[in-house]
Amino acid sequence: MKKAILLFFLSLIFLIVLPPHEIDAKAAQSKIVLDGQEIALPENVEVANIDNNVMIPIRVVAENLKFNVNWDQKAQNVKIQNNSNTISLKVGQQEAEVSNEQVLLNTAPLMQKNTVLVPIRFVSEQMGLKVSWNNTDKIVYLTSNGENVVPTEENTADSLIRINEIHFNDNQLVVSMNGQVTPTIFTLQDPERIVVDLPNTAFADTFQSLNAGLNGNLDVSGSSQIADIRYSLFNQDPEQVRIVVELMEGQETPFNYEFNEGNLIVNLGLSENNSDLSGPYGPSDPSEPFNPVDPVIKPGLRTVVIDPGHGGSDPGTTSFSNRAEKEFTLALSLKVQELLLNEPDINLVMTRESDVYPTRTERVELANELNADVFVSIHGNSVLSSPQTTGTETYYYERSSSKQLADVIHKRLVEAMGLKDRGVKNGNFQVIRETHMAAALLEIGFLSNPSDEEAMFSEEMQYKAAQAIVDGIKEYLDITGT
Numbered sequence: 001m002k003k004a005i006l007l008f009f010l011s012l013i014f015l016i017v018l019p020p021h022e023i024d025a026k027a028a029q030s031k032i033v034l035d036g037q038e039i040a041l042p043e044n045v046e047v048a049n050i051d052n053n054v055m056i057p058i059r060v061v062a063e064n065l066k067f068n069v070n071w072d073q074k075a076q077n078v079k080i081q082n083n084s085n086t087i088s089l090k091v092g093q094q095e096a097e098v099s100n101e102q103v104l105l106n107t108a109p110l111m112q113k114n115t116v117l118v119p120i121r122f123v124s125e126q127m128g129l130k131v132s133w134n135n136t137d138k139i140v141y142l143t144s145n146g147e148n149v150v151p152t153e154e155n156t157a158d159s160l161i162r163i164n165e166i167h168f169n170d171n172q173l174v175v176s177m178n179g180q181v182t183p184t185i186f187t188l189q190d191p192e193r194i195v196v197d198l199p200n201t202a203f204a205d206t207f208q209s210l211n212a213g214l215n216g217n218l219d220v221s222g223s224s225q226i227a228d229i230r231y232s233l234f235n236q237d238p239e240q241v242r243i244v245v246e247l248m249e250g251q252e253t254p255f256n257y258e259f260n261e262g263n264l265i266v267n268l269g270l271s272e273n274n275s276d277l278s279g280p281y282g283p284s285d286p287s288e289p290f291n292p293v294d295p296v297i298k299p300g301l302r303t304v305v306i307d308p309g310h311g312g313s314d315p316g317t318t319s320f321s322n323r324a325e326k327e328f329t330l331a332l333s334l335k336v337q338e339l340l341l342n343e344p345d346i347n348l349v350m351t352r353e354s355d356v357y358p359t360r361t362e363r364v365e366l367a368n369e370l371n372a373d374v375f376v377s378i379h380g381n382s383v384l385s386s387p388q389t390t391g392t393e394t395y396y397y398e399r400s401s402s403k404q405l406a407d408v409i410h411k412r413l414v415e416a417m418g419l420k421d422r423g424v425k426n427g428n429f430q431v432i433r434e435t436h437m438a439a440a441l442l443e444i445g446f447l448s449n450p451s452d453e454e455a456m457f458s459e460e461m462q463y464k465a466a467q468a469i470v471d472g473i474k475e476y477l478d479i480t481g482t
């Protein structure tokens with residue numbers, strides 16, 4: 001019966017050719033081991049790794065099966081029947097039919113070297129087999145229970161989230177996965193650590209190297225703030241992955257996180273001069289002095305502070321084409337300044353008008369000392385590891401007035417930029433947390449996305465974004481006309 005179970009799923013491979021670029025080349029000959037015994041694979045037939053899914057051939061010993069196997073060349077469909085149980089799969093289609101029930105596969109079956117391949121997770125769920133993958137030796141281990149298990153809703157559901165990759169770049173810990181979970185993130189001392197627990201989560205079969213204890217480390221040798229980043233399958237029943245970011249001595253551990261396009265991104269906000277995460281800013285101690293000019297405030301007018309993010313010793317993030325965020329924020333902010341100077345009912349104050357670096361505290365103190373009505377900080381977003389991530393998002397901190405300001409500006413910005421609406425969010429950033437007035441932080445788009453970057457550095461789009469910001473401010477202040 002064990003052989004019948006294996007041959008059942010190994011019979012799903014049939015004739016056709018897959019373009020070679022869709023399959024990763026493998027460094028070692030793959031093997032399939034059933035209950036401790038290796039199954040011989042035909043020449044040129046191998047286990048494949050496709051889009052972080054391990055794919056297994058199904059025809060290996062189909063000749064010895066008691067099942068009826070039918071291949072429809074025209075429809076590219078294979079149907080396997082055993083008594084009253086039927087599985088129907090179609091090449092290139094992610095949805096399969098199991099005993100008249102629709103089942104979603106991790107990835108669609110495909111053809112390679114005249115053989116149909118299916119994901120081993122499907123095999124595990126539908127055939128009643130336990131499956132494990134040795135990524136180093138390229139071996140699929142299959143364990144049967146001696147019975148031909150009829151799939152049920154309970155034993156076919158695989159609700160685990162699979163982690164495909166973990167890496168650290170541009171002061172961001174990025175965890176790529178095939179779903180979304182709510183992480184538990186906390187800090188520990190002696191030494192300072194950020195701990196990220198991911199419930200109902202395990203490593204994908206193709207995850208980067210793990211040792212025998214299901215532990216691993218990232219190479220952070222080039223960082224002056226991070227001492228170590230390690231990860232492990234912390235619990236197995238239920239599964240839980242833990243990631244620990246250990247900081248150098250003397251560093252602090254504030255953080256924020258978000259999900260972007262299947263990536264959990266933990267923003268650490270570290271820089272060479274400062275470890276404090278109070279927002280998307282860099283050093284708190286500038287390398288050059290900042291001497292702001294005392295603003296001229298006319299009585300009876302509404303005061304608006306525009307804050308071009310970063311500047312001077314703090315370039316901010318880097319764009320897809322290697323341009324500094326501080327260039328974008330200043331260029332857009334100066335266009336906002338140009339438009340607001342035409343508003344007779346507004347006192348305009350800029351935190352910077354050139355490539356200098358006022359600290360976050362100096363920006364906050366300036367706005368608070370002026371008793372400003374509105375504070376708007378302008379930024380560009382970035383996830384360098386995910387250049388497809390796109391969109392506009394806006395942050396406020398708790399106050400209802402800030403939420404109202406963020407809402408009206410965000411709506412107009414999304415319309416002006418035409419990028420994905422990523423929403424208005426509560427963010428714990430110093431410049432919107434410690435200012436006393438309505439305050440919003442704008443992430444206009446993703447500089448790490450080539451299309452977003454092109455729009456963000458376009459003069460035409462910058463004027464559209466500037467007009468949207470000005471119109472939003474005027475709407476919040478209930479100012480009409482020009």
